[in-house]
Every structure is written in C-alpha cells, then in structure tokens.
Amino acid sequence: MLEVRDISKTYEGKPLLENISFTVGVGETICLLGESGSGKSTLLRIIAGLEEPEAGQVLWDRLDLASTPPHLRDFGLVFQDYALFPHLDVYDNVAFGLKMRRMPQDEISRRVANSMELVNLGGFERRKTTELSGGEQQRVALARALAPRPRLLMFDEPLGALDRALREDLLNELRAILHQTNIPAIYVTHDQEEAFTIADRILILHDGDIVREGSPAEVWANPGSAWVAKFLGLGNVIEGKVIGTHKVQTEFGDFPVKCAHKHQNGDVVHLLARPLPAGKARAVTVRSSRNEVNDIRGIVTDVIFQQDRFKVTFDNGLYIYLDEAPKVGKRVSAKVKVECLA
Amino acid sequence: METGKHGGTNKSKGVISSTWVPVYLSTFSRPFLWLFPLAFLIIFFFFPLSRIFALSLDTSALTSENLRIAYSALRFTFYQAVLSTLLTLLLGLPAAYLFARYEFRGKSLLRALTAVPFMLPTVVVAAGFNALFGPRGLIHAVFPASFPFVGTLWAILIAHVFYNTTIIIRVIGNALSSLDPKLEQAARSLGADPRRVWWNVTLPLLRPSLFAASLLVFLFDFTSFGVILLLGGPQFSTLEVEIYFRVLRLPDLSLAALLSVIQLICTLVFSVSYTRVAARTTVQTAPRSAGSSIRKPKTLRERMFVGVFVFLLASFFLLPLSALPFRSLFRLEADRGQRNEIQYGFTTGYYRELFVNRRGSVFYVPPIRAAINSIGYAGATVMLSLLLGFPAALALARPTRVEKILDPLVMLPLGSSAVMLGLGFIISYGAWLTSPLLVPFAHTLVALPFVIRTLQPAIASVPERLHQAAASLGASPLQVWKTIDWPILRRSTLAAATFAFTISLGEFGATLLISRPEYPTIPVAIERFLSQPGGLNYGQAMAMATLLMVLTVASILLIEKFRLPGAGEF
Numbered sequence: 001m002l003e004v005r006d007i008s009k010t011y012e013g014k015p016l017l018e019n020i021s022f023t024v025g026v027g028e029t030i031c032l033l034g035e036s037g038s039g040k041s042t043l044l045r046i047i048a049g050l051e052e053p054e055a056g057q058v059l060w061d062r063l064d065l066a067s068t069p070p071h072l073r074d075f076g077l078v079f080q081d082y083a084l085f086p087h088l089d090v091y092d093n094v095a096f097g098l099k100m101r102r103m104p105q106d107e108i109s110r111r112v113a114n115s116m117e118l119v120n121l122g123g124f125e126r127r128k129t130t131e132l133s134g135g136e137q138q139r140v141a142l143a144r145a146l147a148p149r150p151r152l153l154m155f156d157e158p159l160g161a162l163d164r165a166l167r168e169d170l171l172n173e174l175r176a177i178l179h180q181t182n183i184p185a186i187y188v189t190h191d192q193e194e195a196f197t198i199a200d201r202i203l204i205l206h207d208g209d210i211v212r213e214g215s216p217a218e219v220w221a222n223p224g225s226a227w228v229a230k231f232l233g234l235g236n237v238i239e240g241k242v243i244g245t246h247k248v249q250t251e252f253g254d255f256p257v258k259c260a261h262k263h264q265n266g267d268v269v270h271l272l273a274r275p276l277p278a279g280k281a282r283a284v285t286v287r288s289s290r291n292e293v294n295d296i297r298g299i300v301t302d303v304i305f306q307q308d309r310f311k312v313t314f315d316n317g318l319y320i321y322l323d324e325a326p327k328v329g330k331r332v333s334a335k336v337k338v339e340c341l342a
Numbered sequence: 343m344e345t346g347k348h349g350g351t352n353k354s355k356g357v358i359s360s361t362w363v364p365v366y367l368s369t370f371s372r373p374f375l376w377l378f379p380l381a382f383l384i385i386f387f388f389f390p391l392s393r394i395f396a397l398s399l400d401t402s403a404l405t406s407e408n409l410r411i412a413y414s415a416l417r418f419t420f421y422q423a424v425l426s427t428l429l430t431l432l433l434g435l436p437a438a439y440l441f442a443r444y445e446f447r448g449k450s451l452l453r454a455l456t457a458v459p460f461m462l463p464t465v466v467v468a469a470g471f472n473a474l475f476g477p478r479g480l481i482h483a484v485f486p487a488s489f490p491f492v493g494t495l496w497a498i499l500i501a502h503v504f505y506n507t508t509i510i511i512r513v514i515g516n517a518l519s520s521l522d523p524k525l526e527q528a529a530r531s532l533g534a535d536p537r538r539v540w541w542n543v544t545l546p547l548l549r550p551s552l553f554a555a556s557l558l559v560f561l562f563d564f565t566s567f568g569v570i571l572l573l574g575g576p577q578f579s580t581l582e583v584e585i586y587f588r589v590l591r592l593p594d595l596s597l598a599a600l601l602s603v604i605q606l607i608c609t610l611v612f613s614v615s616y617t618r619v620a621a622r623t624t625v626q627t628a629p630r631s632a633g634s635s636i637r638k639p640k641t642l643r644e645r646m647f648v649g650v651f652v653f654l655l656a657s658f659f660l661l662p663l664s665a666l667p668f669r670s671l672f673r674l675e676a677d678r679g680q681r682n683e684i685q686y687g688f689t690t691g692y693y694r695e696l697f698v699n700r701r702g703s704v705f706y707v708p709p710i711r712a713a714i715n716s717i718g719y720a721g722a723t724v725m726l727s728l729l730l731g732f733p734a735a736l737a738l739a740r741p742t743r744v745e746k747i748l749d750p751l752v753m754l755p756l757g758s759s760a761v762m763l764g765l766g767f768i769i770s771y772g773a774w775l776t777s778p779l780l781v782p783f784a785h786t787l788v789a790l791p792f793v794i795r796t797l798q799p800a801i802a803s804v805p806e807r808l809h810q811a812a813a814s815l816g817a818s819p820l821q822v823w824k825t826i827d828w829p830i831l832r833r834s835t836l837a838a839a840t841f842a843f844t845i846s847l848g849e850f851g852a853t854l855l856i857s858r859p860e861y862p863t864i865p866v867a868i869e870r871f872l873s874q875p876g877g878l879n880y881g882q883a884m885a886m887a888t889l890l891m892v893l894t895v896a897s898i899l900l901i902e903k904f905r906l907p908g909a910g911e912f
Contacts, residue, residue: 048527048531071533086525101533145531
C-alpha cells in the first residue's frame with residue numbers, strides 16, 4: 001500500500017505543500033479535493049516520480065521510492081487532456097505499457113482486448129486517436145493506464161474537459177471499474193460532486209495542508225472548519241460569539257447551539273446554518289429581523305430556479321431552499337439546521 | 343461637418359468602403375508595380391535560364407564523355423551532401439535537445455553563436471577553417487606533426503556541419519519544445535525508461551520535423567560551392583564546382599549548361615519536397631498546459647551532458663570564428679631566404695599590405711580596392727533591389743489572384759545556384775562582361791527574394807483601416823503614404839536594405855564567374871589570395887576575410903534590430 005509521509009514542496013518561493021501525509025489502503029479510492037492551485041496535481045506528480053519533493057517520502061509497502069524512477073514505480077497515471085500518443089493508433093496506445101514490460105504478443109493482445117472491453121470501447125482498436133471524441137479519448141487513456149494492471153492508479157482531473165452528462169456517465173463507469181479491478185486509486189479534482197461520488201475517502205487540500213479527511217458521509221456531516229463548509233457549499237457560514245452553554249450571538253440574531261464543549265464564553269466561533277431540504281422548509285412572513293430560535297430571516301432579494309427547488313437569497317447574504325418561489329421584497333423566515341464548526 | 347476632398351460626407355462614406363484601396367494599389371497602377379520587377383527577372387533570370395536549357399540540349403553537350411563527367415559529379419555531390427547531413431544531425435540533435443530541455447547560464451548567447459555561421463559569407467567560413475586547420479593554420483603551427491586537414495573531404499564535411507547545425511537546432515528545438523510534456527510523462531508512468539521514451543515517443547513525434555530539417559540541410563549541402571572550392575580543392579568536384587571549372591578553367595560552356603540543368607532539377611525536386619514536408623510538420627503539436635519541460639540539469643548524468651555539450655558547441659563555433667581575426671594579426675611564417683626559422687609575433691603588416699600595389703602581386707591595383715569595389719557594388723545592389731523589391735512587395739502584400747501566381751516566380755532565383763546565375767549571365771550577356779555593371783545586377787537577383795520577403799509582411803501588417811481612416815480625415819494619397827505607411831515601414835525597409843547589402847558583400851559564386859580581374863570584390867580577392875602561394879598572400883586573405891566578417895556581423899546586428907519580430911524565418 002501507498003504511504004505519503006511529510007511531503008513538502010514550494011512553488012516560486014511560496015509553500016505549495018506542507019508536510020502532507022496520508023495512506024492509500026488496499027482497493028481504496030481516495031480523492032484529493034481542492035481549489036485549482038492548491039498543489040493537488042503537484043502532489044500526484046510527486047507520487048508518480050515525475051517531480052521531486054523538497055522534503056518527505058513516498059513509500060510503497062514501507063519501501064522508500066525516492067530512488068525508484070517513474071517507469072519502475074508501476075503507478076498508472078491518467079491526465080486531464082488524455083496525453084494519448086498521436087503517432088500511435090488506439091491499440092498501440094493501450095499496448096504501450098505492456099510492450100514496455102516486454103510481454104509476449106499474445107498476452108499483449110489479450111490484455112488490450114480485456115482493457116478495451118472494460119471501458120466499453122471494443123472494436124475501436126485500429127482507430128486513430130485524433131478521430132475520437134473527448135469521452136472516447138478519455139476511455140482510451142483509462143484503458144491504457146489499466147492494461148498493465150498497475151499497483152496504483154492516479155487520475156489528474158480526468159473528466160475536467162468533458163461536458164456534464166458525459167462526466168456523470170464516465171464517473172459511474174470508472175467507479176465500477178475501480179471496484180471490479182480492486183486497484184487502489186488516487187483521484188484529483190476540484191469538483192466536489194465527482195469527489196463525493198467516487199471516493200471511499202476524501203482529503204481536502206487547502207493552503208498546502210490537508211484540512212479535512214474522512215469518508216464522504218463524515219466530511220458531509222462534519223466539515224470541521226468554516227473554509228471547508230464554504231468550499232463544499234454546505235450552507236450559510238456565520239461568525240458569532242459564545243455567550244452561554246447553549247447560546248451563540250451573531251449579527252443575524254442569537255442561535256441556541258451547543259459550542260461549549262469546545263469553547264469558552266466569549267470565544268469567536270463559526271456556525272454552519274444548513275438550509276433544510278426544500279420539501280421540509282417553509283417560509284413564514286415575519287416582521288422583526290431578530291430571532292432566538294433555529295431560523296434565519298431576511299428580505300428576499302433573489303430567487304433562482306434549481307431543478308427541484310428554489311434557492312432563495314436574502315438581503316443579508318443568507319440563503320434557504322424552498323418548494324415555491326416567494327415574492328422578491330418580502331420579509332420571510334425559515335428553519336435551518338445550525339451546528340457549531342470547529 | 344466640413345466637406346472634405348471626397349465631396350461631402352455622404353459621398354466619402356461611399357468611397358471609403360471595403361473596396362477602397364490606396365491609389366498605388368488601384369487596378370490602374372497595379373501593372374506598374376509589376377512592370378520593372380518582372381522585366382528585370384525576365385531579362386536577367388528567365389532569359390539566361392532558357393539559354394542554359396537550350397545550350398544543354400545541344401548535340402555538343404550530350405556526349406557520352408560529358409554524361410560520364412556529369413554522373414560522377416552528381417554522385418559525389420550526393421555523397422558529400424548525405425555525409426554532411428548525417429554529421430550535422432549527429433551534432434544538431436543533441437544540441438537541439440540541450441536547448442529545448444535545459445536551462446543553463448549563457449544559453450541565449452550560445453544559441454546566437456550557433457546561428458552566426460549561417461549568416462556569414464562562405465569565404466569567411468572557409469578562411470576561418472583555413473586559419474584553424476589549414477597548412478598555415480594555428481593548429482598545424484602548434485603541432486607541426488598534425489595532418490593539415492584542409493584539402494580533405496573532412497574539411498568540407500565539418501564546414502558544412504558548422505554552417506547548418508543551426509537549422510537542426512532551430513527546427514528540432516522548436517518541435518521539441520512545442521511537444522506536450524505530458525506525452526513523455528504518460529510514457530514514463532506506463533513503464534518506459536528515458537531511453538525508450540526517446541525512441542518510442544519523442545523521436546516518432548519529431549519525425550516530420552526531423553525529415554524537413556534534414557532535407558533543408560541536405561539542400562544547402564547539395565548546392566554548396568564556396569566551402570567546397572576553398573576547403574576541398576580541385577579534386578572534390580561537385581556539380582557546382584564542376585560548372586565553375588567548365589566556365590573558367592577548362593572552358594566548355596555546353597557541359598557547364600548540362601551540369602546546371604541537372605543541378606536545377608535536383609534542387610527543384612528537393613525544394614518542392616521540403617515545402618510539402620514542412621507544411622505537414624505543423625499538425626502534430628499538442629496543446630501544452632501543465633508547466634514547461636525546460637529545467638536545470640539535476641542528476642550527475644544530466645549535468646555531465648549539459649557541461650560537455652556546452653563546451654563542445656562553444657569551442658566548435660568559437661574556434662574558427664576567432665582563429666580568423668587572430669591569424670590575421672599574427673605572423674607565422676619563415677622569412678624570405680630563411681626557410682627553417684619560423685617567425686612569429688603580432689603584426690599589423692597583413693592589413694598594411696592591403697594598401698600597397700605590389701608588382702607581381704595577384705592584382706593590378708592595391709588589394710583594398712576590392713573592399714571599395716565591394717561596398718560600391720553593395721550600394722548599387724541596395725538601390726536596385728529596393729527599387730525593384732518595394733513595388734513587388736506592395737503588390738504581393740495584398741495580392742490579386744493573378745499576382746498569387748507571380749509570387750513563387752519572384753522567389754525562384756532563391757532556389758537556383760549562384761554559379762548557375764553567373765553562367766547564365768556569361769552565356770546571355772557575354773559581350774558586356776568587360777563592364778563592372780553586370781555584378782550589381784547579379785547580386786540584385788540573389789537579394790531580391792530576401793528584400794521582398796522582408797518588406798511584404800511589414801506592408802501587409804499595416805491595416806487597410808488606417809489608410810481609410812487617414813483618407814476620411816482628409817489626407818491625400820501622398821500624405822497617407824508619408825504619415826501612415828512610411829513611419830511603419832521605415833524599419834523593415836532598413837532591414838531589407840541591410841539584407842541586400844550583406845548578401846552583395848558576401849556573394850561569391852556568381853561574382854567569381856562574372857567579375858573583371860581588375861574589379862575584384864572582397865570574396866573574390868580572398869579566393870585569389872588563398873589560391874596563391876606565400877605567407878604574405880595567406881595573411882592578406884586572413885585580413886580581408888576578417889574585414890568581411892566584421893562588416894557582415896555588423897550588418898546582421900542591424901538587421902536583427904530593424905526586423906519585425908517573427909518575420910522572415912526560413
């Protein structure tokens with residue numbers, strides 16, 4: 001299994017990665033989620049051996065890979081823009097890794113056929129890569145990485161260049177393939193939907209650090225910090241001050257939240273006010289702007305249609321979800337689920 | 343609104359539409375733009391060419407003996423060109439890799455250095471090699487036991503490598519750095535070691551560029567004249583050298599014509615295939631996103647490669663170029679009557695001797711006259727080629743359908759060898775050979791394609807809208823030219839003029855055939871000095887060549903300063 005230990009790297013004098021450590025277990029798919037420029041691709045390239053860390057180690061089965069060149073690491077890599085070899089046809093692209101391992105011809109053709117079957121591209125063997133659509137090219141790239149059956153697969157924003165519908169389809173196929181082959185994988189993306197769909201475990205990268213790590217459900221339930229909550233778009237993040245065991249004072253009113261187990265009176269904390277699912281939420285017209293219960297209120301300034309619900313934004317920047325569109329200009333209030341962030 | 347020259351706002355709106363053109367591009371004046379350039383080309387290029395063709399088909403030309411000579415010349419031309427190209431690749435490929443992949447100190451300086459020989463006149467390169475490797479050269483002086491390498495096939499080959507490595511560096515270097523680095527990374531992650539990445543991914547992707555660059559180098563080696571004549575000697579007869587011999591040494595003009603036609607057909611075939619291959623090379627470059635592949639050498643092997651190659655390239659290009667001025671200021675010969683005692687030390691004697699009209703010397707005039715002649719010829723060439731090139735470039739910048747056909751015709755002299763141009767002049771205008779006036783015409787023929795190719799993109803870069811705006815503001819056609827076009831075109835015109843000047847200064851092949859003995863140019867004088875015995879003659883050749891090198895390098899720097907960025911690549 002893979003272990004990344006205390007990896008550090010600077011970019012143009014600024015720290016890009018600082019003491020990054022994590023492991024990838026047998027058959028596990030982990031996802032590095034972060035904004036563009038957060039260093040996640042660099043981390044991937046360090047693991048692949050294409051770049052060198054300034055400090056730290058990459059280990060496989062407790063063996064340091066520092067002196068192992070990329071071609072001997074046996075880690076497959078799939079790029080965002082596919083990086084298919086333009087001078088080779090589909091078959092030779094997929095066979096490339098097998099030829100590098102000097103496998104016998106019949107074994108190569110068997111494995112290529114196998115991989116092509118896996119990505120649903122049977123019959124495309126003699127096509128030119130330039131004749132393929134974006135989705136087909138990405139399938140070839142995947143088949144090429146799968147064919148040598150690497151001990152680890154790495155994906156660098158593999159679906160970034162594709163349109164939404166295709167992305168969902170491919171993501172589901174990829175999930176199935178990863179489960180079927182049981183190859184451990186690292187998936188890098190900035191798209192949280194992709195991350196939550198494919199990952200067994202999510203690592204959120206921010207300012208060179210892993211700021212949150214856990215299963216999708218854990219991360220969703222407990223984002224742990226204001227930044228993560230905002231980045232994942234889990235709800236309204238509100239700053240406040242602890243004024244009692246069950247009370248936090250904010251500019252939007254006082255909320256009955258228990259922050260006391262972590263914080264003293266007077267501490268500044270962040271609250272996460274998650275809007276309830278549209279079906280459960282109900283807006284009530286109100287007069288005052290202050291509250292002492294788990295609801296938020298304001299004057300409706302914007303209503304956005306989102307397939308199965310309306311996102312309603314207030315003049316104070318907070319938002320909720322509703323089944324029916326309220327009138328702009330109305331002063332309304334709606335229940336939210338408030339929790340204390342770290 | 344004031345009523346302007348176009349008679350009112352409404353009317354001028356009608357005039358200044360998409361069909362509005364400056365007066366010099368109107369349908370009426372277009373033929374005048376073409377009249378003189380075309381007449382010039384017909385008189386001095388196409389007519390002589392037709393005479394050569396006619397002569398080559400003469401029964402006196404097509405004898406079995408002549409065909410045997412032609413065959414052996416053709417075979418040797420191929421042989422040396424293939425060898426030269428292979429050797430150029432041998433040095434050029436790693437050099438291109440070095441420049442495309444590694445960052446090191448003095449990189450841009452070294453790159454510029456490798457490009458210098460390509461711009462230098464052949465006589466200067468030949469003299470430089472002579473100063474270093476010749477029988478009177480520096481290496482032979484330091485190691486008297488060493489074999490003088492001038493006069494062997496190796497001298498020719500190495501000089502060709504010296505000349506053309508920059509082509510490989512440029513073409514392959516560009517291709518290499520436009521390759522998507524992720525392709526190589528993908529190959530690495532699929533288990534290919536660096537060597538197999540190179541053979542299985544990088545090299546196949548470079549193949550079209552590699553082919554194009556090799557073809558171009560081959561073309562230059564195939565038509566090489568000065569280097570072979572001056573460094574090889576009479577026993578190495580390529581087509582070019584054989585033509586020269588059949589004009590001046592063992593006159594047989596019909597054989598010379600036959601050789602010229604063979605030469606022309608070969609270069610035409612190679613040029614056309616080069617153009618077709620070069621057009622294909624632009625396809626395979628992938629978009630690059632993640633980072634650049636240029637980096638500092640890290641591992642010991644990389645550092646060794648970079649260090650060794652930087653040293654190798656620097657000394658290979660620097661030594662002949664610096665040996666020349668050094669040898670021109672350094673006495674290295676036995677005094678008269680004292681055969682064994684070699685005198686050495688710094689001297690300005692070779693330069694002083696250029697001003698003396700010595701009895702029994704190779705000239706009837708002080709050798710410095712050659713420099714004066716050269717500059718005079720170059721001045722005339724600049725005037726003539728600008729006078730003819732400017733109107734042609736104007737028309738070609740926004741060509742009509744007919745003019746698009748004329749474009750390659752104007753470029754044709756570029757593909758024909760200088761010696762052949764000289765032969766054409768001799769056959770067609772032999773009666774005028776007593777006049778020194780023919781030389782600037784020949785030089786203009788060589789310079790014209792460069793002048794047009796420098797001016798044309800500059801003229802095309804002036805947007806039509808500017809003319810239209812100026813005209814709508816009340817500027818007359820002349821005022822439009824003075825206030826809009828000329829300020830924009832001034833720099834390119836200067837660059838074109840310097841191009842013409844440099845080409846005329848260094849032109850060797852045609853001049854050698856048509857110049858009068860009493861009106862030598864610098865390159866012709868160098869050739870004559872080099873072909874004469876005696877340390878003094880040799881020293882004067884070095885001094886002359888140094889002079890020419892300094893003049894040329896100064897001109898190159900001027901061109902670089904004035905040239906539009908991106909205009910006038912290969």
